[in-house]
Amino acid sequence: MSANGWFQIFLFFLLVLACAKPLGVYMARVFERERTFADPVFRPLERLIYRLTGVDEAHEMRWTEYGIAMLVFSMVTVVATYAIERLQQVLPLNPQHLGAVAPDLALNTAASFATNTNWQAYVPETTMSYLTQMLTLAYHNFFSAAVGIALAIAFIRGIARRESKTLGNFWVDTTRASLWVLLPLCFVYALLLVSQGVVQNFRPYDQATLVQPQTVTTTGADGKTTSQTITTQTIAQGPVASQEAIKMLGTNGGGFFNANSAHPFENPTPLSDFLQIFSIFLIPGALTATLGKMTRAPAHGWAVFAAMSVLFFAGVSVAYWAEAQPNPLLHGVDQRASQSQAGGNMEGKEVRFGIADSALFATVTTDASCGAVNGMHDSFMPLGGLVPLVNIMLGEVIFGGVGAGLYGMLIFVVKAVFIAGLMVGRTPEYLGKKIEAFDVKMAMLYVLIFPLIVLGFSAIALMMPNLGLSSLANAGPHGLSEILYAYTSATGNNGSAFAGLNANTHWYNLSLASAMLVGRFLMIVPMLALAGNLGKKKLIPPSPGTFPVHTPLFTVLLVSVVLIVGALTFFPALSLGPILEHLLLHAGKTF
Amino acid sequence: MWDVGCVIAIVAFFVVAIAYIAGCDRLAGKDIRQ
Numbered sequence: 001m002s003a004n005g006w007f008q009i010f011l012f013f014l015l016v017l018a019c020a021k022p023l024g025v026y027m028a029r030v031f032e033r034e035r036t037f038a039d040p041v042f043r044p045l046e047r048l049i050y051r052l053t054g055v056d057e058a059h060e061m062r063w064t065e066y067g068i069a070m071l072v073f074s075m076v077t078v079v080a081t082y083a084i085e086r087l088q089q090v091l092p093l094n095p096q097h098l099g100a101v102a103p104d105l106a107l108n109t110a111a112s113f114a115t116n117t118n119w120q121a122y123v124p125e126t127t128m129s130y131l132t133q134m135l136t137l138a139y140h141n142f143f144s145a146a147v148g149i150a151l152a153i154a155f156i157r158g159i160a161r162r163e164s165k166t167l168g169n170f171w172v173d174t175t176r177a178s179l180w181v182l183l184p185l186c187f188v189y190a191l192l193l194v195s196q197g198v199v200q201n202f203r204p205y206d207q208a209t210l211v212q213p214q215t216v217t218t219t220g221a222d223g224k225t226t227s228q229t230i231t232t233q234t235i236a237q238g239p240v241a242s243q244e245a246i247k248m249l250g251t252n253g254g255g256f257f258n259a260n261s262a263h264p265f266e267n268p269t270p271l272s273d274f275l276q277i278f279s280i281f282l283i284p285g286a287l288t289a290t291l292g293k294m295t296r297a298p299a300h301g302w303a304v305f306a307a308m309s310v311l312f313f314a315g316v317s318v319a320y321w322a323e324a325q326p327n328p329l330l331h332g333v334d335q336r337a338s339q340s341q342a343g344g345n346m347e348g349k350e351v352r353f354g355i356a357d358s359a360l361f362a363t364v365t366t367d368a369s370c371g372a373v374n375g376m377h378d379s380f381m382p383l384g385g386l387v388p389l390v391n392i393m394l395g396e397v398i399f400g401g402v403g404a405g406l407y408g409m410l411i412f413v414v415k416a417v418f419i420a421g422l423m424v425g426r427t428p429e430y431l432g433k434k435i436e437a438f439d440v441k442m443a444m445l446y447v448l449i450f451p452l453i454v455l456g457f458s459a460i461a462l463m464m465p466n467l468g469l470s471s472l473a474n475a476g477p478h479g480l481s482e483i484l485y486a487y488t489s490a491t492g493n494n495g496s497a498f499a500g501l502n503a504n505t506h507w508y509n510l511s512l513a514s515a516m517l518v519g520r521f522l523m524i525v526p527m528l529a530l531a532g533n534l535g536k537k538k539l540i541p542p543s544p545g546t547f548p549v550h551t552p553l554f555t556v557l558l559v560s561v562v563l564i565v566g567a568l569t570f571f572p573a574l575s576l577g578p579i580l581e582h583l584l585l586h587a588g589k590t591f
Numbered sequence: 592m593w594d595v596g597c598v599i600a601i602v603a604f605f606v607v608a609i610a611y612i613a614g615c616d617r618l619a620g621k622d623i624r625q
Contacts, residue, residue, distance in 0.1 A: 067612045075605035079598060086594060103593035107600070438622040442615065514604075521608045529615040 001324045002337060005356025008274070009316055012360065013309070015278055016285045016399075020305060023282065024289020030180045031153045031173065032294065042180050049175055060166035063532025066154055067525060069170040070147060074114050074521065077143065081110035081136040085128075094129035095204040101127060104509040111513040113140035115520035116148060116401060118247070118254030118371055118495040119512060121504040125236035125257055130202060137254060138243045142186075145250030146177035148403030151524060152287055153177075153294075155407045158531030159431055160295045162539045167531055177403075181283070182250060190245040192275060197268035198241040206235040240265055248279040251401040253371030253495045261361070261374040262350050273353050273374060277361050280370045284399035287406045295431055299550035304409055307558040311398040312367055315387050319359040322384035323349075328586055348379025359384065366391035369401030371495030378482065378499040382582035385498070389485055389578065392492040394566040395450060401493065407527050409558075413549065414443045414530065416561045420547040429546055432539040442530040449523050451569045453491045453515050458484050458573070461511070471502035477584065478591035481577035486512065491519035 029036050050057050061069065084091065085106035089099050101109065105122055112119040113136065122128070128137065150173035157167050194200055213231045220226065240256045244266055247254060261267040261276055285305065292301020324344040326335035337343025342354040349358040358375040365372050366388035377388050391398060397409040418435050421428025428435040461468025461483050472479050478500070485498040490512040497503070503512060548554060581591065 064612050064616050068609055071605050071608050071612075075601065078601050082597060082601065103597055107597045110601075436622070438619055441618070441622075517604050521605075522611060525608065525611050525615055529612075529619060533619055 016281045020285045021289045023286035027290045028293035055171045063528045066170045067528045078110045078114045084136050088129045088132045093131035108509040108513040111516045115516045116144035117493040117516045118252045123258040141246040141252040145402045146174045149177035150174045152403035152406040155531040156294045158535040161535045164535045186245040190241045193241045196272035199237045199265045200241040208233050248276045251368045251370040261372045280368045281399045283402045284405045303550045306555045316363040319363050319387040322381045323359045348376030367398035369396045369493045382578045386578040392488045393570045416558045433537045442526040445526040454487045457487045467507040473500040476591040477581040490515040
C-alpha cells in the first residue's frame, strides 16, 4: 500500500462528502417543489411534459397506487426492450448489420436493464446495434435510476409526513428525477468524459492493419490444431460518452464495450477513472442529505452517512491491503512496488490505474449497485474478491444504488431502532413514529427475499451439473464463488461479474433474469408498504426514553445490525468460497 | 414460440407483483384492526 494510493482514496471520499449537502438540498427542493436556480430552464419543460402526457401534478398517490404505477411502467418498458432487441436487424442505426438477439438473452437483458442491474451475458459491441444501445439500454439507464430516486423520495415522505395516506406521485417524482437531476448532471459529465478521450460517434467500426501480424493456434473439439494469421483488427466505437455518463451517475454499470471501464475508449485516463468512481457515490451520498432536509432532521441524515462511510472504509481497506500483497504462489518473482511497477497482484488490472484505483473502483461499484468494473474481480486475490461479494450481500446499502441504497439502509434503520426498543423494553420509535408489528414484518420480508433467492438459485445451480456447472471454468471454492457471485450480483441488481462463468446459457439467462426481477420489484413492494404505513402514523413527541437516531451510538448500532444480518445469512457460503480459497492458496493450491 | 413464452412470463411476473401489493395492503388493514 502506498501514501499515494491512500491520498486518492481520501480525496475521493472528501469530494463525495463536500458534494453531499449542496446536491442533497437541491434534490430536496426539487422534490418538494420549492424554487431552485434551475427553475427558469426546467419548470417550463416539466409543465410541457405533464401537458403532453396528461399527468396531474397535484394528484397524490397511496402507496398501492404508487407501486402499481411503478410496476406497470416497468412492465411496459421490459416488453418494449425485448421487442427492440429481437427486431434490431430490421431497425435503423445498425451499421454492423448485427442480427436479432437470442430470445433468452433478450429476456435476460431486458430484465437486467429495467432493474438497474445491467448484467451483461453478451459482448455488447458484437451483439447490440447502436439503436438498441441508445433507445433501450441507455433509456433504461436513465429511467431505472430515476425510478430508484423516486422510490427513495417516497420512503422519505413516509417518514416525514404525519397522518397522511399518500406518498407523492410516481410520474411526477420520476419526471423530476430524470429532468432536474440526472439529465443536467449527465450532460456536464459526458462533456468531461469526452475531454478525456471517451469516444462519441455513430461511425461503423474501423478496420486497422496490424503493424505486426499475429499467428493464433487453436485446438478444435476433434483435437485438430489449426493456425491462423491475423493481419487486421476491428476497432469498435460508437456513442460511448453519453452512455458512460448515465452508466456511472445512475449506478447502472452496463458497459458500451465488453471490457467495461477497463476499455480505453470508455475510461482512458486516471482522471476519467477518478471521475467515474466519484460519480458512482455522488447521488447516493447526497440522498442522505435529502433525507435530513425532508425529515427536518439533518443530524439523522449525517448519522446515516457516517454509518455508510464506516462500512465503505472497512471494505476499501481490506480490498486495497489484499491486492497490494504479493501472490504467495509466484516464487522468485519481484512483486514489490517500485517506480517501474505497481507491485502486488496486478493480474486482471489495468497498468494505468494500478492497485489502489482498482481496489477503490471494485469497492465502490459493489457498495453501490453499479457493477461497472475497471479490473476483473475474478483475478483479485481471494480476500480482495471477498470484499465486492460481501458488499453486495450486505444489501448494497453502503451509499448504494441511486435511491435503492438509501431505502435499503432505511430498512436497516427501522430494524436497528426495533432492536434498540427490544433492549430497553419500550415500543420502538423512529423520528417520532412508533414502529409496530406490520412495519417489522415488512422490513423482515424485504431482508429475507434477498438471501432466499441468492442461496436458493446458487444451490440449484451447484446441484445440477448439466445446468449450473457445465459452463463453469474453475473448480473448487473459486468455482463456487463464481456462481455465488453471479446470483448475488443479479439479485442485488449490481451487474458486475466474476468472469470464468459463461452465463449466456438458457439456464443462466432465465434464472438470472428471474433473480433480477424478484430482487428489484418484490423487495420494493414491502418497502413501499412500510413507507405507506409510516406515513399514516401520528407524531409522538420525544421523551427521555426515545432512542436518538443522530448520535454516534446510533451509527454504531446501525453498522452492527447491517454486519450481523449479512454475516449470519451468508457466512457459511462465504467460508466455502473465498475464505477457503484464501486458506488453500497459502497452502499452495490454486483453482 | 420463445417470443410468446418470454412475453407471457414478463407479464405474469408483474401480475404476481401487483397481487403481492394487494396482499401486503390486506395484511396492513388486518394488523391495524387487531
